[in-house]
Every structure is written in C-alpha cells, then in structure tokens.
Amino acid sequence: MSALIYVVLVLIIVGVVLWLINSFLPMASSIKTILNIVVVVVVIMWLLSFFGIFHLHSG
Numbered sequence: 712m713s714a715l716i717y718v719v720l721v722l723i724i725v726g727v728v729l730w731l732i733n734s735f736l737p738m739a740s741s742i743k744t745i746l747n748i749v750v751v752v753v754v755i756m757w758l759l760s761f762f763g764i765f766h767l768h769s770g
Contacts, residue, residue, distance in 0.1 A: 718761060725754055 729750055733743055759765035 714761075718758070721757075722754070725750065 729747065756765060
C-alpha cells in the first residue's frame with residue numbers, strides 16, 4: 712500500500728511543479744510544449760519501470 716501512496720505523491724508533486732512552471736514562468740509556448748512532452752515521457756517511463764514493465768538501465 713505504501714508503494715501506491717509513493718506513486719500518487721510523486722505524480723501530484725510532478726503535476727504541481729509542472730503547473731507552476733507553466734503558469735508562472737514566462738517562456739515561449741513551443742518551449743513549454745517541449746517541456747511538457749519531456750516530463751510526460753519521463754514520468755511514463757518511470758511508472759513503467761516502477762511497476763516492472765520496462766527496465767531502465769543505469770550504467
């Protein structure tokens with residue numbers, strides 16, 4: 712159960728940080744779009760790795 716809480720907390724924190732960046736940092740919309748895509752891809756890869764579907768190789 713604590714693993715599920717950990718995943719939910721990480722998703723909430725990432726979402727809030729991304730919302731803060733998108734709302735309050737002035738940057739071109741193309742850069743924001745690229746940032747959003749990169750964050751979503753990284754979070755999806757992390758989730759797949761967390762649940763054992765995809766293995767991230769480090770080193």
